[in-house]
Amino acid sequence: MSIAYDTLVARDKKVLCQTYGRYPLAIERAVGSRLFDVDGREYVDLLSGIAVANLGHSHPELLQVMQEQAGELIHVSNLFYQPRQVELAEKLLGTCACDRVFFCNSGAEANEAAIKLARRYMRTVRYRDAHEIITLTGSFHGRTLATLTATGQQGRIKEGFDPLPEGFRCVPFGDIEALRASISGKTAAVLIEMVQGEGGVLPLPEAYARQVQDLCHEANCLFMVDEIQTGLCRTGRFWAHQHFDLAPDVFTTAKGLANGLPMGAMLAKEHVARGFAPGSHATTFGGGGLLSAVASKVVDILLRDDLSGRAQDLGNLACDSLRRVQAALPDKITAVRGLGLMIGIELAESGEAVHAALRERGFVCNLAHGKVLRLLPPLVISTDDLLAFAAALEDILSQAK
Ligand SMILES: Cc1ncc(COP(=O)(O)O)c(C=O)c1O
Known part of the structure; x- marks a missing residue:
């Protein structure tokens, strides 16, 4: 990790109420469904700031409205x-x-x-x-x-x-x-x-x-x-x-x-x-x-942009591919569930290491209750990103003992 990261963490720990268990990641910039950390490393955002950036980050039409309305x-x-x-x-x-x-x-x-x-x-x-x-x-x-x-x-x-x-x-x-x-x-x-x-x-x-x-x-x-x-x-x-x-x-x-x-x-x-x-x-x-x-x-x-239709279609596609991973590794994944682009992957054991390994491979998602990988990607995320996540998860789980 860069000095900038370490320095930031030290300053955070000194001045902020320590109410959050943060990921070891400092995000500086975000565009579409990509996050960039303070070292410039890129991540696929499967969390959207916890279901917030539904249209992706820095959406040009929203930036334009912000600029115009701020002047008014x-x-x-x-x-x-x-x-x-x-x-x-x-x-x-x-x-x-x-x-x-x-x-x-x-x-x-x-x-x-x-x-x-x-x-x-x-x-x-x-x-x-x-x-x-x-x-x-x-x-x-x-x-x-x-x-x-x-x-x-x-x-x-x-x-x-x-x-x-x-x-x-x-x-x-x-x-x-x-x-x-x-x-x-x-x-x-x-x-x-x-x-x-x-x-x-x-x-x-x-x-x-x-x-x-x-x-x-x-x-x-x-x-x-x-x-x-x-x-x-x-x-x-x-x-x-x-x-x-x-x-x-x-x-x-x-x-x-x-x-x-x-x-x-x-x-x-x-x-x-x-x-x-x-x-x-x-x-x-x-x-x-x-x-x-x-x-x-x-x-x-x-x-x-019919983003509800998109959420439904991409949610089905993501769940299908994740269920294939579950079928291949039934002792590692106990359930894949969700509705649209709100997806939970329940792991058989504590998911801390899997969650960290996904981050290492450039995928940011959430871990709920220690065992459920929670995906809340921007509704504009690409099919390729979702399939790449499923492939990375399969690879990580197959290597886990
Ligand atoms: C279902 C639900 N209700 C309420 C809240 C609270 O929202 P906020 O954090 O904006 O106060 C959340 C936040 O995660 C939520 O998921």
């Missing part, structure tokens, strides 16, 4: 009507069955907004003291106190943060009877991911997803979907809930919305959105001019 209006606050914000809301609503949008700055804030809306809707529109939010084991919904509490994982993620907010319940993933038994008059909403990303790329079975929606309707509570990782064409539909024709009362998005600029959104049906009134929820930066203009262009490009 970057931020003015939500005390004003803003043309770019309204345009973006209209475009997003054109992709789904919701009626209103609240813009914010991250995934956690989008879920926080959804949780607050569910509670306030129950109290102010339905006149019910229904405040509980039910989520699934293995889920991930963010790191604010409420979204962390909603997150269905235990261990370090929650340690030391007591007392956590009240009013959250977690039920086993895939067990509809457990959900039925947990729903009560106090339930405001059930919040699910269509594919648990941080949980290790676990797609929700179709029948179960439908049953969750049906149960919510029967129990008069809200059906809410966290599309922060699955949304914006990643899984082969514009929104992952559209695979099963579901119609959530509320859903959330973030990550790829502005392709790298921090932006989140909560979308809600008309009657539910009435739960918010002027002053009941707000954020300074949400839906600012620059962010909205870039996100608007992102939506245009996703639709124009």
Whole structure:
């Protein structure tokens, strides 16, 4: 490693809160589906900044919008009507069955907004003291106190943060009877991911997803979907809930919305959105001019270039080739699963060494829960890059003892 790398790591360790277990890699530049480290070495990006750079890095059309919009209006606050914000809301609503949008700055804030809306809707529109939010084991919904509490994982993620907010319940993933038994008059909403990303790329079975929606309707509570990782064409539909024709009362998005600029959104049906009134929820930066203009262009490009179709086709191709690797090495790979370009490769043993070997060969991906190689490539990645990754993985696994 170069001195520049070592120096950077030492400075990082001195001045930043050490909350991340970083890869031994310092990225300086990124273009399309390529990352370049401080030594100029090139990597195939199979992570997209964790499902963010869906259109690839430094997309020329987005750079142009950034430049033009920055010269016009970057931020003015939500005390004003803003043309770019309204345009973006209209475009997003054109992709789904919701009626209103609240813009914010991250995934956690989008879920926080959804949780607050569910509670306030129950109290102010339905006149019910229904405040509980039910989520699934293995889920991930963010790191604010409420979204962390909603997150269905235990261990370090929650340690030391007591007392956590009240009013959250977690039920086993895939067990509809457990959900039925947990729903009560106090339930405001059930919040699910269509594919648990941080949980290790676990797609929700179709029948179960439908049953969750049906149960919510029967129990008069809200059906809410966290599309922060699955949304914006990643899984082969514009929104992952559209695979099963579901119609959530509320859903959330973030990550790829502005392709790298921090932006989140909560979308809600008309009657539910009435739960918010002027002053009941707000954020300074949400839906600012620059962010909205870039996100608007992102939506245009996703639709124009049919990137959901591409994600579906490339996802099928990648999964087919990875399943061939699994068939050749069944003692090394226990499962290949995913939806579109959200793919998990579950290894039989700890994946640290394989993950490092892939990086050595120039492929950057994520390792979830120590055993699942998680691929979230830009939706514009080439077929050749995906096939080269499968070949490298096969080679590495065949050499492993
Ligand atoms: C499904 C899901 N929900 C919420 C979040 C939190 O998003 P953010 O990190 O932007 O707060 C994430 C982030 O990984 C996520 O994958």
